[in-house]
Amino acid sequence: MNVPFLDLHAATRELRPEMDEAIGRVLDSGRFVLGAEVEAFESEFAAYVGAAHAVGVGSGLDALHLGLRALGIGPGDEVIVPSHTFIATWLAVTHCGACPVPVEVDLRTALLDPQRVEDAIGPRTRAMLPVHLYGHPAALEALYDIADRRGLAVLEDAAQAHGARYRGRRIGGHGRLAAWSFYPGKNLGALGDAGAITTDDPELLRRLQRLRNYGSAEKYVHETIGFNSRLDPLQAAVLRVRLRHLDAWNQRRSAIAAYYLEALSGTGLTLPVCMPDCEPAWHLFVVRSAQRDRLADGLRARGVETLIHYPIAPHQQTAYADRSIPSQPIAERLAREVLSLPLGPHLDRTQAEQVIASIREVH
């Protein structure tokens, strides 16, 4: 494979001395659960996204799940989710005992369509879970307007949107609650699983700090039925290093995306669309083609690795087979047509040119 989808080795190499130093600091501290390193990352990450507080947890899925629990979502409640997203968005709702209600995304952007959200609100709807999919900000103004008018809570799934901006302000700085993943392949990635929730609300902060730590704020005093999902200090130390490089790495992603957009215009591929006032984090560069599988095969034969995000719509997963969820034609079409091109801070110009040349040969 000449052009890997994402080069995590290069990411590790570039920051190796800084990460070694950070890991050594945790080893020397002798503190391996919560503590100063986690608190330092939480305050640095909250400041970066423009929120008052952050709570570090074990994964992005836990961030979504605990975020919904902090909002009081539970059995009998319905939560609006996009029809096209990573399965974790839906699982978080299901783990609360609530029901995920899919709303079709906009075919062009693959983001929640505010009009369809409004139409889907029923007597049991308690919250909506917009996803900034592929690093593109969702239509926050329209969605928060609906949420305020209809009395719904909002949890943003920001797992792919570290550093993305909506109306000039970073994702995480617009609403009350956003959930983040630091899975290694994300724009801000750890050396394993990790996640966080950001919020401006001191009461949500207190609930989240209890929920991730056995329902406890004081050792051996348990106020709620909590979980064990605490951001690891080793991961926090590594994330502090990588956070300092996030903007520079996002700029490199953005430069590749700009080159792809220009070089692929006129090829007949459907290209990603940026909405006005949105600065995407370019987590993924996703094109659409009716001949997706043929295109992916041709690129593989030319040494270009691609991935599909995501090949099976959530409502068609076996995990949700017993729920008789109605068909979601847009999500099903996206699952058939989307293809993610190689993109990352360590993809060089020659590799990007090879991607383009290969597409021109195949498509």
Ligand SMILES: *Cc1c(COP(=O)(O)O)cnc(C)c1O
């Ligand atoms: C990665 C991701 C998650 C889940 O994060 P994990 O850390 O892997 O649990 C949730 N939602 C979206 C949109 C994601 O891309």
